[in-house]
Amino acid sequence: xxxxxxxxxxxxxxxxxxxxxxxxxxxxxxxxxxxxxxxxxxxxxxxxxxxxxxxxxxxxxxxxxxxxxxxxxxxxxxxxxxxxxxxxxxxxxxxxxxxxxxxxxxxxxxxxxxxxxxxxxxxxxxxxxxxxxxxxxxxxxxxxxxxxxxxxxxxxxxxxxxxxxxxxxxxxxxxxxxxxxxxxxxxxxxxxxxxxxxxxxxxxxxxxxxxxxxxxxxxxxxxxxxxxxxxxxxxxxxxxxxxxxxxxxxxxxxxxxxxxxxxxxxxxxxxxxxxxxxxxxxxxxxxxxxxxxxxxxxxxxxxxxxxxxxxxxxxxxxxxxxxxxxxxxxxxxxxxxxxxxxxxxxxxxxxxxxxxxxxxxxxxxxxxxxxxxxxxxxxxx
Numbered sequence: 285x286x287x288x289x290x291x292x293x294x295x296x297x298x299x300x301x302x303x304x305x306x307x308x309x310x311x312x313x314x315x316x317x318x319x320x321x322x323x324x325x326x327x328x329x330x331x332x333x334x335x336x337x338x339x340x341x342x343x344x345x346x347x348x349x350x351x352x353x354x355x356x357x358x359x360x361x362x363x364x365x366x367x368x369x370x371x372x373x374x375x376x377x378x379x380x381x382x383x384x385x386x387x388x389x390x391x392x393x394x395x396x397x398x399x400x401x402x403x404x405x406x407x408x409x410x411x412x413x414x415x416x417x418x419x420x421x422x423x424x425x426x427x428x429x430x431x432x433x434x435x436x437x438x439x440x441x442x443x444x445x446x447x448x449x450x451x452x453x454x455x456x457x458x459x460x461x462x463x464x465x466x467x468x469x470x471x472x473x474x475x476x477x478x479x480x481x482x483x484x485x486x487x488x489x490x491x492x493x494x495x496x497x498x499x500x501x502x503x504x505x506x507x508x509x510x511x512x513x514x515x516x517x518x519x520x521x522x523x524x525x526x527x528x529x530x531x532x533x534x535x536x537x538x539x540x541x542x543x544x545x546x547x548x549x550x551x552x553x554x555x556x557x558x559x560x561x562x563x564x565x566x567x568x569x570x571x572x573x574x575x576x577x578x579x580x581x582x583x584x585x586x587x588x589x590x591x592x593x594x595x596x597x598x599x600x601x602x603x604x605x606x607x608x609x610x611x612x613x614x615x616x617x618x619x620x621x622x623x624x625x626x627x628x629x630x631x632x633x634x635x636x637x638x639x640x641x642x643x644x645x646x647x648x649x650x651x652x653x654x655x656x657x658x659x660x661x662x663x664x665x
Contacts, residue, residue: 287605288572289343298572299403301343302410304501305350305456307378309542310370312352318366323353324373331377335541347378348410349397350456350502357469362415371397371415382410388438391431398432400439405575405595406450407494409439413456413471420473427457427474433481440484443492449595449615450575451488454499458536460509460557465549470502485532486513495615495635497597498534499571504544506569506601508560508611509534510638518555525552525559528638533560533613535599537571544569560611560638563645566603574598580614580636582624592624593617598641610642 289297308326316322330336351358354370361367375397383401385393398412416429428436440451461472471478485496490513512518512531522529544565552559563569580594594614601609614636616624621634 288570288602296574298343301345302408302454302499303345303347303540304454304499304538305348305414306352306502306539306542307347307349309352310354311356315355318369320369320372323366323370324376327373327377344381345378346382346410348412348454348456349374349378349414351414351469354414357466358414359417359419359469361418367415388431388435390434390438396432396435398428398435400435402444402448405448406452407439407444407448408452408454409436410454411436411456417474420468423476425474426477427471428477433477436481437484440481440488440496441492444494446618449494449617450497450597451485451494452497452499453485456500457502458500458507458509459498459511459534460507460536462507462509462550462552462557462559463503463505464551464553465547482511482532486515489513489532489635490515493615493621493634495597495613496532497613498532500534500536501538503536503550504539504542505536505550505562505564506538506566506603506609507534507536507550507562508599508609509536510558510560511556512558520555523555523558526561527558528560528611528640529558530635530637531558533638535571535601535611537569537601539567540570541568543567561609561643563601563603563608568602568604570602572600572602574600577617578614580616582636590623592620594620600642603645606644607642608645610640612639612641614639 308330310323310326353374354367379397383399385396385399387393397415398410400409411428413427416432417427418425457470459471459478461467463470467473488494489496510529510531510533516530544567548564550562575595575597578594578596579591580596582590582592584590594616597613599611600607616634625634
C-alpha cells in the first residue's frame with residue numbers, strides 16, 4: 285500500500301486511511317493469553333514490525349474493530365471476558381486517535397465506540413459491529429445495539445450541508461449476504477436490522493439528494509455489491525449478476541496483509557444483493573477512493589449527450605500494488621438535479637447508474653469451478 289501511495293501525485297495522496305478491523309489477530313494461529321498486557325503486546329508487535337513503513341507516519345488511520353481484536357466471531361457483548369481486557373488497548377491505541385465522538389441523545393460519548401465525521405464532500409459513520417451485538421440469526425438479533433442503531437438512523441436522516449453529496453457508512457463486516465460461509469457473522473445474520481438500515485438509506489437517497497456508499501472488511505476477498513431500492517422496480521436484466529447499475533453500493537475488501545481464501549464462497553442468490561464484481565485472490569488488497577468534481581456525460585432519450593457538473597466517487601481496487609478494477613458513482617451538483625431528472629431514463633431520476641471504468645481481472649479463472657464446489661461443501665459441513 286505504501287508503494288502505491290508513494291507513486292501518486294501529491295495532490296492525489298489520501299487524506300486518511302479507514303481501517304475496518306482485525307488490526308491484530310489475537311487468536312491466530314492460536315491464543316497465548318487473554319490479559320490486558322497480552323492484548324497490548326499484540327498491538328505493539330504490529331506497530332514495531334519492519335513492515336510498518338515509516339512512510340505511513342503522515343497518513344492518519346481511522347479505526348473500527350472486528351472480532352480478531354477480541355475473539356473469533358465475537359457476539360457475547362461488552363462485559364463478558366475477554367472483551368474488557370481486549371477493549372482497553374483498543375481504546376488506548378486506536379479510539380484515542382480517532383475523530384472525537386460527538387454527543388448524541390442516545391448514549392454518552394464515553395460509553396460509545398462508534399462515531400461520525402465530515403471530510404470534504406462526504407459525511408462518514410463508522411459503525412461498531414462487535415461491542416453491542418447479540419447472538420445472530422435470532423428473531424430479535426441486533427448487530428448494532430439499540431443506541432447505535434438510533435444514532436445511525438439519525439445520521440442517515442440528517443440533512444447535510446450543500447457541499448456534502450455522499451454519506452459513507454463503514455462496517456467491519458459486509459452488509460451483503462452473498463458470502464455463503466460465515467454468513468451469520470456478517471449483516472447476513474441480522475437481516476431484520478439490515479432491512480431497517482437499508483430502508484433508511486433508500487429514503488435518504490430519495491429525499492435528501494445524497495448518495496449512500498457502504499465500505500466493509502472482514503473477508504479476505506474483494507466483493508462489490510449493489511442493493512437496489514425496491515421502489516425502483518428494476519427489471520430482471522437490470523438485476524443480473526456481474527452488472528453495474530443502480531442501488532446502494534458496497535465495496536468490501538481485505539486483507540491488507542494476510543492469507544486469502546482458496547475457496548469461492550461469494551455468489552448472488554436473489555435480487556436483493558446484486559453482485560457486481562468478485563476477486564478472491566491476493567494477500568494484499570485495498571481500495572483507494574477519490575471524490576472529485578467532474579462533468580458527467582448523460583445521454584438523453586433522444587440520443588443527445590449533455591454534460592452535467594457532478595460529484596464523482598471513484599473506487600480503485602489494488603491487488604498486490606497493481607490496479608485491477610475501477611468503478612465510479614456520480615451525484616449531480618446542487619442546481620443541476622432537475623436537468624438530470626428531466627433528461628435521463630434512469631429509474632432513479634437523480635442518480636446515474638454505476639459505471640465500470642476498468643476490469644483487469646477475469647470473473648472466472650481456470651480453477652474457479654473446482655473452488656466453487658469446495659466452497660459449497662464448506663457451507664454444508
